[in-house]
Amino acid sequence: MRKHPVVQLLLIGAIGTAIGLPIALAIPWFPAQAATQAHRIDTLYHVLLIVSVPIFVGVLSVVLYSVWKFRMKPGEEGKDGPPIHGNTRLEVVWTAAPAILIVALCTYAYTVLHANEVTKPGERTVNVIGEQFAWYFTYPSSPGKSVVTQQLYLPKGQPVVFKIHSRDVIHEFFVPAFRLQLAAVPGITTTLRATPDRLGVYSVVCNQLCGNGHATMRATVHVLTPAAFQAWLAKQPVQPSPGYSFSSAGGGAPAPAPAPAPSGKAGNGSATAAAGKAIFTGSGGCGACHTLADAGTTGAVGPNLGIRLVPDAKKRGLPLAAFINESITKPNAFIAPGYPAGVMPQTFGQTLTATQIQSLVAYLASVTK
């Protein structure tokens, strides 16, 4: 029995969808789900797949069916198709049906967005600061003081609101396991909400091209049990909150106001070096890119400072302290062989206070001799 072409087409489309849809849904699309937001977004995507697969299969079926049934056969070289110019009813249908579908999808997407971003009671604030090419996370403790870390620690099951800042260019705070990202924009504070709901270690990615070290601007987020999180937080040293902009050291910075780095008034050598170590691993962020055995950092973007500072200072022809100072404030004045110029931010002379730089110099000079 020969069926009408439209019936045949519908059959092919139905079979194609029946095969394609389970395949599309079976693909392991997503990484680990570690936040309540992720569950809603993954469901949204699967709904979008369920809507999309029949549409694509439908288009493909019409094309393939036409190629199969209506292709020019030998002897039809001079033949034309029937002069069909249109069909108003059909055109109304394929204008109206997508319109209804789109209204439904947009409404659904809006409800997901709202559920993901609504303010929740008991939110913990974590400041995220992006800078070329490192992340800092600060947990405010008392006014002007914070715990400053380079890895993100969050308690499971507690809503958190990230206040995101940038110190130089635009960065993007992206946690694939949370399905969330938002730009760190110089000059403004952006807000992102997440509720981690799965223990584990996940990656934090900078997802906005921010310069030569962009690919290395990574951190990790550790989702801990609330008790473990509190224990971790209690162990961390409390520091003056770092500023969010270059000019913060000079005042006029957005709150929380930065306090000058505490350094021994008398310029006590060992006290300064200890402060330098805190800056190296903490607010200065040096360890994100530089390996230094004494500080326990393993960054691989820039040279290993424990090994390279002394020989490079000789090559440069400067005393060690002067060379370190120059390398912090004018990193392109001397480039360690094998490393590209322009990767290290040239702004530490502005972002760090003179005292902080002295401390860093003292510390680095003391551990590389």
Next chain:
Amino acid sequence: MLIKLRAPGWYRAALFDVIGFAFAFGLVVLIRTLMHEHPVLDGYAITTVALIAVPLFFLVGLGVADYWFYWAAGKRTRPEDHSAHGARTWRDYFRVNTDHKVIGIQYVVTSFFFLLIGGLLAMLMRAELAQPGMQFVTPEQYNGLFSVHASLLIFLFVIPVFAGLANFVLPLMIGAPDMAFPRLNALSFWLLPIAGLMMLASFLAPGGSFASGWTAYAPLSTSLPLGQTFFTLAVQFAGASSIATALNFLVTIITMRAPGMSFFRMPLLVWANFSTSLLVVIATPFIAASQFFVLLDRALGFQFFNAFVGAGKNGNVIMYQHVFWFYSHPAVYIMMLPGFGIISEVLAVKARKPIFGYRMMAFSLLAIVVLGFTVWAHHMFVSGMAPWIRIPMMVTTAIIAIPTGIKVFSWLATLWRGVLRLDTPMLFALGFLTMFTLGGISGVMLAMIPFDIHVSATYFIVAHIHYVLFGGSLFTIFAGVYYWFPKMTGRMFDDRLGKLHFWLTFIFFNITFGPMHLIGIQGMPRRVADYAQQFATWNLIISLASFGLGLSTLVFLYNMVASWRGGPRAAANPWRALTLEWQVSSPPPIFNFDAVPTVVGGPYEYGVPGAVHGIFKSPAEARPTGTIATSPTPE
């Protein structure tokens, strides 16, 4: 020699380049001396000024403006002083020529040259990405590679190649002897190689090429080394070229249609270029503005985008993105609507049926033009802009799927019950239909804010953009090049090689870009030279397929070159098409029509017994309508 240096052409252009550089050098030294800037000789400043001055002097030297200068000086103008119509040898394509057919071929060949360069840059990127870790390039070079890749393919390939195809075909389609402003047309073309070479030359700049992506977000772009200036200025030249061509198309379409060709008798390619030109004219000044902001920030310290509060430092970083995307979203349609036009031509002729719902096809183009200006901030869902803006942008973005859907469904209905001739242009048209549908579907997914928040700037975006611009635009470009190849060159291409080219391209395209959807959703960021181990297998597959995709282009190149040189002679109308360009010889006569055509029916009346689109009467009979009196080429 002296005569050669005085006459328009390459010798004079070279001389003027030297003068232009000396001018830039002198100007910078003079100003820096007067302003007590130290040092007086500043390579950065001299390069910046030279990048503006040298191209302008070059254009004058080449002779694009001779006519205007003579006219402005009150001297006797020579309408054909620097160019004859038509090209007799290949050398004529290297001269300023005002014939739209010569300019069209100049455009297409130049654009394909930059396609090959851009494609090679992509091969280098894929070589680096084949394995995790750094193998061939530094991160700095990698950032340069993808920035130049995208910029070349957007500004020097997709946008101008459509302008080139339309340049050749559109005046023929509407029964005009040339474009409305032939000298402006020549100027538009010659701005292009300048923009392209400037982008390529940035690789030679100290600090490497521009490396902030084709989006060049401030304040990264205001703080990068000298190479970034090459991008900022190259975009100005490419943009000026676009605007001039679009104005030319608009005036040509509005004033130079043959008698009887009402708007609703225009082929859809003409409608598509009419819509595109509206987009270009309205939108392109915005990218020009965004790049001028960056230039002023970079060169003169204007602090538009220096956000940190302080003396003069309260710029607005997000403003750059709004201004940039107010062009660059419509630019997506600038890169797609002409392709829609090509597909409508190819499908109607190759399916031997009228376009289904012709009027809705035309109206949906206009709807896309209007809606295209209301969606720009969907590129900025995670940019930190005011959150409420996302909601209306989601809705308008999704709504664009409706006119786009109308077009796809109408093309499908055009196929239905036709007599499908499955040659190379048709295969590319069908490939476009399926691949563009996929790109459109992932576009609707991306409109949904929560999903977009996850996949923004991941490989899902890379997959989407390539399904739209490669599976979409480039497939239509291949369809168009094959379809009009006989008309442009007077030769037939090798259809078997064409089909081989299609299948290689289609298969490798899908293996290259299909998996990117998956690794994008899994969280692989774009624009990184190194990536996590978990993505290694897919990246190796993608890289291998991309090399296959690159090699498939060689089949195309060989086919084009060999067929142009020695293919069989093409008949005037090898496809039995009704539109006017096929009613003249292949290649067309120098002034297109020996007799002015009069249009008596629609362009796609296939299957209607005895239907004709245009008939040829003598110019004297057609003249009373007055439409042809604007002809700029008195005979």
